[in-house]
Amino acid sequence: MEVATYAPYRQHTFQPDFNPHYNQYHESRSQTSHPVSVHPAMTSQYQDVRRAGQRQALQQSSAVPTSQDDANKPSLPSISNLLGIADGDRASLPSQETSSPAQQAQAYYSSAPTESAFGQGYVTVAEPMPSTRGPLPPSPPPMRSDSVVETTHSPTSMVGQSYFLGSSLNNVEAHQQRSMPVKRHSVPMPGGGMYTTSPYTMAAYNSSPSAMSTSSYYSADGVYGMNNVYQQRPLPSNFPPVMPGAVIAASSVPAPNMWEHHHYIAPSSQTTYPQSQDRYVCQTCNKAFSRPSSLKIHNHSHTGEKPFKCTQPGCGKAFSVRSNMKRHERGCHAGSSNMLA
DNA sequence: CGCTCTGTTCGC
DNA sequence: GCGAACAGAGC
Numbered sequence: 001m002e003v004a005t006y007a008p009y010r011q012h013t014f015q016p017d018f019n020p021h022y023n024q025y026h027e028s029r030s031q032t033s034h035p036v037s038v039h040p041a042m043t044s045q046y047q048d049v050r051r052a053g054q055r056q057a058l059q060q061s062s063a064v065p066t067s068q069d070d071a072n073k074p075s076l077p078s079i080s081n082l083l084g085i086a087d088g089d090r091a092s093l094p095s096q097e098t099s100s101p102a103q104q105a106q107a108y109y110s111s112a113p114t115e116s117a118f119g120q121g122y123v124t125v126a127e128p129m130p131s132t133r134g135p136l137p138p139s140p141p142p143m144r145s146d147s148v149v150e151t152t153h154s155p156t157s158m159v160g161q162s163y164f165l166g167s168s169l170n171n172v173e174a175h176q177q178r179s180m181p182v183k184r185h186s187v188p189m190p191g192g193g194m195y196t197t198s199p200y201t202m203a204a205y206n207s208s209p210s211a212m213s214t215s216s217y218y219s220a221d222g223v224y225g226m227n228n229v230y231q232q233r234p235l236p237s238n239f240p241p242v243m244p245g246a247v248i249a250a251s252s253v254p255a256p257n258m259w260e261h262h263h264y265i266a267p268s269s270q271t272t273y274p275q276s277q278d279r280y281v282c283q284t285c286n287k288a289f290s291r292p293s294s295l296k297i298h299n300h301s302h303t304g305e306k307p308f309k310c311t312q313p314g315c316g317k318a319f320s321v322r323s324n325m326k327r328h329e330r331g332c333h334a335g336s337s338n339m340l341a
Numbered sequence: 342c343g344c345t346c347t348g349t350t351c352g353c
Numbered sequence: 354g355c356g357a358a359c360a361g362a363g364c
Contacts, residue, residue, distance in 0.1 A: 287358095293345050293360070301357065317355095323347055324355065331354070 297321055 280295040281288045284302045289295040300306065300320035308325035310317040312333045319325035 119347085186344080289358085291344070291359090296345095298357075319355085321355095323359070325347095326358080328355075 193299070279290065280292050281286070282295055282297070282298055282302070285299065289298060297320065304320075306318035306320045308319040308322045310319070310325060310328055312329065315328075315333065317325075317328060319328065
């Protein structure tokens with residue numbers, strides 16, 4: 001398993017999926033107005049990755065490079081090390097070698113992200129990743145369940161990380177669930193636009209309830225507010241986001257218990273990460289927001305609630321966002337005689 | 342300092 | 354034209 005895991009890992013190094021921090025940044029708007037944050041860049045990257053990731057995920061089963069291929073490919077140094085190790089292991093483990101690409105992919109996801117820092121620590125929010133900018137790159141569906149299982153093994157100390165993990169796991173839009181067309185969603189997570197990811201998300205949460213409860217999944221403490229909005233408490237200021245680099249470094253060390261290493265490293269890397277910005281995660285789609293009000297509004301998209309009704313007499317249109325309603329009035333009823341204003 | 346409101350912007 | 358998200362202004 002470990003060997004297989006490494007190879008895939010490399011491949012996905014840049015996928016936002018694994019980068020909770022950015023994942024969050026959901027979607028990204030290719031926007032322009034966020035000069036300061038890294039998110040935009042990450043976002044665009046993320047989107048690209050996301051799409052590519054989806055394709056990749058689909059292809060992964062067939063496209064997963066063999067260990068040898070990986071060795072030849074340029075990769076992060078740490079990964080190379082891992083690969084080298086993995087290769088060595090493979091020599092001794094023929095069975096793994098023969099494993100199908102799909103299996104490898106699966107192994108990769110499950111073990112890397114979840115078991116180890118990837119899943120939990122690494123996913124933290126630098127926000128965004130699992131914010132987003134979150135939204136993230138696509139992670140193949142198959143691994144989720146496995147990864148979850150792995151998660152259960154992680155130490156409770158990972159709590160904060162776990163929280164993010166959830167958010168990062170999928171920023172899958174509720175659309176999927178609702179079968180509504182997704183727009184920009186980004187997902188912060190791997191599944192990115194992949195609707196298939198939604199299942200993962202849920203699977204991740206549900207599949208290992210015990211893990212969540214025992215591990216003190218951050219969201220567990222959250223409370224559902226009105227409109228099904230999940231009210232999460234802001235992350236602790238000292239919340240330790242794990243840097244991917246750190247994780248990689250950790251992973252580079254061959255160890256039976258990967259998560260232990262990650263756990264160890266995570267703390268040290270905290271200082272390097274910016275405080276998480278998106279502390280409020282939509283429980284439905286795992287999308288993270290920096291403001292509770294944003295989360296509330298976002299929740300309308302899931303509930304279908306449209307509290308803002310057009311004031312125009314003949315217009316019964318309703319909107320989930322007040323500004324959209326105003327826009328509507330300005331644009332559609334600008335000339336209307338009934339414009340009170 | 343944190344939140345809500347509002348306007349702007351992006352993507353469809 | 355509309356849904357959705359973000360950032361700034363104001364409280």
